[in-house]
Structure formats: C-alpha cells, structure tokens
Amino acid sequence: MKVVATYNIKGGVGKTSAAVNIAYFAARDGLRTLLWDLDPQGSATYLLRVKPKVKGGGDALVRGKRTLGDGIKGTDFDGLDLMPADFSYRNLDLDLDGTKRPTDRIRRLLAPLRKEYDLVVLDCPPSVSLVSENVVHATDVLLVPLIPAMLSVRTYDQLIDFVDTMPGRKPQVLGFLSMVDSRKKAHRELAARLPSDHASVVAEAIPSRVVIEQMAEERAPVPAFAPASSATAAYEALWGRVRSSLTGTG
Amino acid sequence: MKGVDGGQFWSGLEPSAVPAALTALAVDHAVAMDRPVAWRRTWLDSIDLRLYRSGMALTAVEGADGDGSVLELSCPDGVTVRAGPDMLGWPRVPARLPDGLRPHLEPVLGVRALLPMVEASGTSVTGRLLDDEGKTVVRLVHERPATITGGREQLPGGLGLVPLRGYDAAGERAARIAHRAGLVPDTPSRYPAALRAAGIDPDASSRAVMEPGLPARAAVARVLLSFLGQLEAAVDGTVSDVDIEFLHDLRVAVRRSRSAVKLLGDVLPPGLVAWAAPQLRLLGELTTPARDLDVLLQELPSLTAGLTGDRREDVEPLVLHLAGLRADEQRRLAAGLRSPRFERFRARWRASLLALATWDGQPGAGPTAAEVVVERLDRAHRRVLRRGSRITDASPAQDLHDLRKRTKELRYLLEVLPTTTDPADARVVIKELKAVQDVLGTFQDSETQRDTLHSLATELMSGDGASARTIFAMGEIAARLQEDQDTSRGEFAAVFERFSRRSAQRPTARATAGVAR
Structure with missing residues (x-):
C-alpha cells in the first residue's frame, strides 16, 4: 500500500481537486484506492456526495476506540472509497497531542488497511501542525500544488526545508503548478522556469479551468462529467507522474 | 449481465415481482437506471457437476465486440475471480485454463474437463x-x-x-x-437456476436403486436401463476424448451391468441373458487397453518423482511411447463405439429392457425385488467372506484378482439396495468393503502396470532403440510397483479381517431385512 498526500501550508491552491481527481484515476487504473479527507472543511467529502460524519469523531479514531475501517464509505466510483471528514477534525491536533508518539499516529491508523488498499490519498488541511507532521511521516509521495506566484515558491522552499530537517522516514516531495492561467505572462514564465529551477517540481501542470470549479456543482471528479476537457487530461498526466514516482518508492 | 459481487441476488418466478420491488424501492430512494445491455453467458462445469457440488460456478461472459469471453469464477466463500479475455473454446481440461483460475479449479475438477452446461x-x-x-x-x-439456448423454459428475472x-x-x-x-434470495451466479431452466436437476441422484415392491424382473430391468443410460451418457465424451473420466464412467456402467446380469440375471429371460452377457464382456474388453494406459500415464509422474536423482528426462521416451499407444487405443475404442455393432447392441438392449421394465400391477409376476436382493446379497457376501478367508501370504496373485471381482459384485449389489434399507448399515459395510477394494486395487494395478512396463521395455529396446538410462529408469519404477504390490498384500489380512468383523455385525441380509418383510 502506497500513500500520497496533497499538502500545502496555504489554502485554496487546488489540494482537494488534485486529491479527488488523482484518487479517481488511480481507481480507474484498477488500484484499490482510499481517499481520506483530513480537512475539517470536508470539501473532498462534499465533492463525493458523502455526509461529513465519522462516528465518534477524530478523537475516537486517534484514541483507537474506532478504526478507520469503521468509517469508510464506498463512493459512486468502482474501486474508490472515502474516509469522510468530520468537523471534529478541527481538534485533531489536540487529539494527537494527547497520544504517545503523536507524530506517527496516522501511519499506524493506516497500517491495518495495508492488504485492503493499493493506494491511500490523504487530502490535508492547510497548516503546519501535528497533523501535517503525521502526514509527512505516513506518506510516500507528498504532492504539493503551487500557484504560479513567487511567494508560493518561497513557501514551497520552506516546506522542502521542513521535510529535510525531519527525523526518520521522509517522503518524496513533488511540486506541481496549479491554477495556471496561460493568458497571464507571469504564469507562463513561471510554468516554464520552475521545473528547471526546482528538480522536485514536475512539468505536469493543472490549468485554471471552469470545469475544475464546476466540481462543486457536479459533485464529482472532473473526468466523470467532463472527460474530454483539458483539465481531465492535465490531472491524468499528473496522475501518470505520481504513479511512476510511486513505483520508485520503497 | 453484470455480476453482483458482495451483494445479494433476488429472484422470483412471478414476472411482476421485480417491477413491483423496483416501484417499492423508489418510494424510499431516488432510483437511477441505466440503459439495458444485452448479454450472453455460458455456465461451465464438468459433466458430473463437480463445480456445482462444490458450491462454485464458472461462467464465460461474451464480450460485446466478439473479442473473447471474460471468465468469472464464483467461489464458495463469495469471492469472485475473473480472467480473460479468453479466446479458447470448450471443452477444456484444467491444465489449459488461465493461470488465475487453475489453482481454484484443479483441486475440484481433477482430470475432468469443463463443458458448456447452459447457455x-x-x-x-x-x-x-x-x-x-x-x-x-x-x-x-x-x-x-433470459432465454436458454435450446430450452423451452426461461431463466427467471431477478434483482x-x-x-x-x-x-x-x-x-x-x-x-x-x-x-x-x-422475491427470494438466489445464488448470485444464477447457476442452479440456469441448470433447472435448462431441464437439468442438479440434485437428482444418479444412483440406480431397486424398487423393492416391484416384481424382480421389472426391477432388475429398470436398474439395467439406468446403467445403460449411464453408459450412453459417457459414449460421446469417450469417443471425443473430452477427458479420461468419460471412459472410466463408461467402464463402470459396463461393469455394473455385467454384475447385475451375472447376479440377478436369472430373473430375466434366459435368451436375453445369453445374448447380453457376452456383448457386455466384449464391450468391457474393448475399453480395457485404453483405460490401463490412462491409469499408467496418470500415475507416471508420481512414480517418476520417486526415482533416485532427477530422472524425468530418462522416462521421456517412455511417456512419448505410451502417448502414442494410447492414441492408437483411443482410435480403436472410438471406432468400436461408433460401429454398427455397438449401435445394434444399444438399441436391442434398450428395447428388451424397456419391454421388461413395465409392470401392469397385477400380482403373480414372480418374486419381488426385495426378496431376490436379500438372497443375492447374502450369497455374494458369503462368497466374498469365503474366498477372502482363504487368502494367505502364499496365495497366487490370481486368487486376489478373483476376490477383487467378487468384492466389486458385492459393492454393486449394495449400491442398488432399496432406499428403505437402513442407510447407516449399508454405509458401514460399503466403507469397510471399499477399504478391501482399495488394497486389492493397488495390488492388481501394480501388477498390471509392472507387466506393461516389462513388455514396453522389450518394445522400446527393439523398436526405437531406447537408451539404457530409460530402461534402467523403467526397471526402477517396476521395482517400486513391486514394493507397492508387496505392501498391499501385507495390508490385506488386517483390512479383510476388519471387513469380515464389521459386516458380520451388520450382516447384509439383516440390513435388508426390513425390505424383505
């Protein structure tokens, strides 16, 4: 079982859209896939039409009173399951802080699902916290959406430093440009330059498209309702890159 | 036709039941339905329904664009295994199945081939x-x-x-x-329902049983008709060489018929018996060489595995030679089973038995089946006990072979016992008798195979110029067969003593006493 997480300190950069679409493509390719919506806002949960409710909340999970398996829901898409968000996840940091080895809890919660799933996709809340430390420890590939702006690049560099200084097991970090508007010169230039300046930023970029915003109306991954769109092609290419990166992880 | 992995299938004979269920479901939930999709599928099994009896179902689901079928195996634990697209046709022996299915199917099918049972x-x-x-x-x-190909009934709809x-x-x-x-719960694979819709009762017993109240002549004729049915059912598979068990089934049907004619034939017209007995004997003899080669080819891998060192290559010329002989014998056998003589035998035997099997219910038609069976069983039992008790370590092999024939006769008689007999009593006797038969079977098979190897060695040396290594390997196999034969002779006394004791506690005559009264 491999674990991918979409993560950024900033919000609104396309984490959830990437998580949902990548999970969709993984399932379409025959991987038994679980998407875990760790963000208390529950956007991924909403997009997949699942009610944002986990019995016992995040506290019961963290304390081991319930397992992840108890809360998983099948989605409308073959091979794709969802661990929904719950508003109580807003306190997940506090819940984690009260446990032994608080930075390793998510990895241990996922361990019993090893035989059941080929891939877990974690959709993370935007913050630097115990939750994000947990995610970094649990993950094989950390997928970081970057909006084409210099400040975003600076934040990405900080994140790389943060991962580098972490003790123990480290994920492979993959940055990708998100919400790229090719009409804007600055976007075009950054999209051209960034992958060559940063070895960990991949060339596969997600364009800014209306269909991606329409996910909230359609409540489905882009390929499910706009299979011929350029956004679908972009997410598929990004998934291809993630997949080949995963085969290189141990 | 899409499978229902992990769910439950509901069906109903009443065509309105499914629409009624859908209407009722729409009260609770929004119901979204897709477009209808046409499907064609074939349920596969061995001729003796081994998959059905193991709680399995294998279907070939035809692809939309004619590019092969997807094979779906439903296992007893609810797991579905898929393989394909599969382009090969049927029948097919387990060794030629896709890799993903073989481990599940080989232990159940053994040497039996898969055939299309229902389409x-x-x-x-x-x-x-x-x-x-x-x-x-x-x-x-x-x-x-759904429409069953070649059938009059439909496969009921379901949900x-x-x-x-x-x-x-x-x-x-x-x-x-x-x-x-x-609606009522149904098997998701729909296999039992498909069999029934095709007119096959998968739970029907194929065992031929004497009806105790019938005049013995009619009862014996009916049992012989049943054996003839089993024989005929095995002919096409034997001629086409679908799998080696068809020939085995055919031989069993012939042996049962011969035993019944020998032990119960005095209730039939003497002229019919005088005609049928040699016909059945010739039929048995026609099948023996091919069957002996089948058994030897089947056992050769395990016999070879016991050779010192890795000597499989040494016996390869033997395997090739045996395969050639077997192909020759198969041709001879197929010609015999397609011959006008065999057709005439089948037709006359069936017509004669049908005429004898009817009874108008009038009294005075001679002894009843129960009376005859009790007496014959007792006689056959005593014969086995008498001959078996005479066997010593020094007895010639022929005495053991003769005893084996008598035990088979007793076994067939026990198997046609009327259903009113205490089945527990019959089971105990059959179990102990089977143990004796197993020992005698190993004894005789080992000798037959050893003799075959000796004559094959002579053929190989004079014909193809087999290497010394091959002949040595065959010698080693022959020596192992001799050991097997010696071992079974050593085991005989104890196994036979147990049969004598247990069958005396439950004498066959007593086992059928309820029938005689």
Missing part, C-alpha cells in the same frame, strides 16, 4: 439507489427473464442489490423491500 442470453439494466445527497448507496442489477461499503443499513432496507415484493 443463456438476455438483457440487464444496472442502476443505483441514491440518498438525499444524490449519492449511490446501493447498486442495482435488474436482470430480465441484484449491492450495498456500497458503509451503507449496510440501506442494503438491508432494500433487501426487506425486495422480500416483501415476493
């Missing part, structure tokens, strides 16, 4: 039950009544309900609605 075509519609978020909570498969993970409560509610609408 059906129809339409199905997939759909979904949605909750108030518009989210699928239960997947639906509505199967409309598959597959709750998504985490939506068990919705699944249970939907199941209750289906039940209230008159």
